[in-house]
Amino acid sequence: MRQPVFNFSAGPAMLPVEVLKQAQAEMLDWRGKGMSVMEVSHRGKDFTEMANQSEADLRELLAIPNNYHVLFLAGGATAQFSAIPMNLLTKNKKADYIDTGQWSRKAIKEAERYGEIHIAASVKDDGVLSIPTQDSWSLTPNAAYLHYTPNETIDGVEFHWIPQTGNVPLVADMSSNILSRPINVNDYGIIYAGAQKNMGAAGIGVVIIREDLVKEPMPTTPILYNYQVEVANKSFYNTPPTYNWYLVGLVLAWLKKQGxxxxxxxxxxxxxxxxxxxxxxxxxxxxxxxxxxxxxxxxxxxxxxxxxxxxxxxxxxxxxxxxxxxxxxxxxxxxxxxxxxxxxxxxxxxxxxxxxxxxxx
Ligand SMILES: Cc1ncc(COP(=O)(O)O)c(C=O)c1O
The missing domain is CATH 3.90.1150.10 (Aspartate Aminotransferase, domain 1)
Structure with missing residues (x-):
């Protein structure tokens, strides 16, 4: 029996008990196949159906418009720290980042390897931590994108408003607050998140990307970080982390059941x-x-x-x-x-x- 504990871990974090029970019940016999989901072909009918259903559920929960692609990719959020500049800093090498804490800084450090990164605003710390209002930000006109971290997992600093960037695509690392409330996906160019806090187990992440941002990346981009390739192959260019994807699917179904x-x-x-x-x-x-x-x-x-x-x-x-x-x-x-x-x-x-x-x- 599961120990009666309340697990306050920041991630990997606790999963709904119902989800764990379902995963347990299906371990030896998924969909009457006589085997676990880990052992079936990712290209077979059952896994494809599961993958399509999980995408449909995510689309329904977040009301994702049709002009956005949804990817389920290995590597968690950190993989996207690299993939975003590699895919977006091609002709225009300038991007703005907002630094609200440790996770923003990791994203910034990685992006600096690929382009001119300008820190348009930083968290204020005068004993009290706060996010400066947008009128004090120094935004680059025509930046390729503005990246921010809506929820900083370590310091517990969260945006309760959405940066206004006009034509500059807004890129959000929602690792620690995705699916915690409704959002308007149209406000964003890219939303990405690792699964292990609010969506499932570590090792997989979700990328929601507006179709006009899927374009030829830098030539040195590793194939698995190439959004064009992943979109064309519906996240199946190689064998995806199938069990983790299945768990995300169970969590999404659970969320729908919660209302x-x-x-x-x-x-x-x-x-x-x-x-x-x-x-x-x-x-x-x-x-x-x-x-x-x-x-x-x-x-x-x-x-x-x-x-x-x-x-x-x-x-x-x-x-x-x-x-x-x-x-x-x-x-x-x-x-x-x-x-x-x-x-x-x-x-x-x-x-x-x-x-x-x-x-x-
Ligand atoms: C806000 C935020 N971004 C990125 C990450 C890194 O995610 P991953 O370990 O999935 O690469 C974390 C993980 O804790 C996080 O909290």
Whole structure:
């Protein structure tokens, strides 16, 4: 039996129990084939049907218009840090990036290998972390694209608005907030995300790309990073990560069963609000992100006395609340509460934090 734990890991993150149970039940006999999904041909009828259904479900959940392609690619989000400049910085070598934290910086560092990267704005840190408003950004007219990270997983900084870029395509790394709420795909040129937070298991990512952005990439582009090739082959140029794709399919079907993304948005906002309200009401805990930029998905907090960090984590673990340690670069704690985290998990965490503060405060 699955241990009764609430897993607050930032990713790989907890999956819905129903999804794990279905994967378990289908392990030895998928679709009456007498074998697992891992053992069937990716070009066979059953896998193709599964792949088509997962694309259809993603299109339905995010209301993806017909002029966007959907790719399921190996390599997670980091592969796209390279693929995006290789595919988009061909004639025009200039791109703008917004630096809101560690993941933005990784994307920037990689893109700098391929073109002229201009950092149009950076997160403000005067003790409180905040995203500068767009009127202070220095955007390059006619940049090939503007890249940003709508949710910074490590510091828990999230955009609750969409950059306005006119004719410059907006490229978004939605690894840690995709499918957490409805979005308007038309606002973006490319949306990409690794699966292991809100969509499935590590090793696969999704790329949603407007058709006019699929063009001849740099000649040195590895074939698997070539969007033209992947679009022409419907993500089947080589053997895709079939099991991971199947898991994404199960998560998408689960999301539809929950009622879709408006319902998820309500749940997610309610869970996050509860935890922030609790933290703000207790001086024993502190979150240092400006309220307007606080993430619904990743909620970092520090204890007033960091000498208690070890004890907090050990006692949390003993109470079935796991993986609350903050990222090594941020320290403190972090509760990641993606779609699969039930509200009961957040309530249990809050009760534990209250009891811990009462004892040590
Ligand atoms: C916002 C963001 N971008 C990119 C990545 C890297 O993703 P992957 O490990 O799938 O390459 C992560 C992973 O934690 C992330 O949180």
């Amino acid at each position: 879709g993304l408006s319902i998820m948005a309500e749940h997610n906002q309610r869970k996050a609000r509860k935890l922030y309200n609790f933290i703000d009401a207790h001086s024993f805990y502190h979150n240092r992100v400006a309220p307007a930029c606080r993430s619904w998905m990743n909620i970092p907090f520090i204890l007033q006395d960091n000498q208690l960090d070890g004890q907090f984590l050990a006692e949390a673990e003993a109470n079935g609340l796991t993986n609350l340690k903050g990222h090594i670069l941020a320290g403190g704690m972090r509760a990641s509460i993606y779609n699969a985290m039930p509200e009961e998990g957040v309530d249990t965490l809050i009760s534990f934090m209250k009891a811990f503060a009462d004892k040590h405060g």
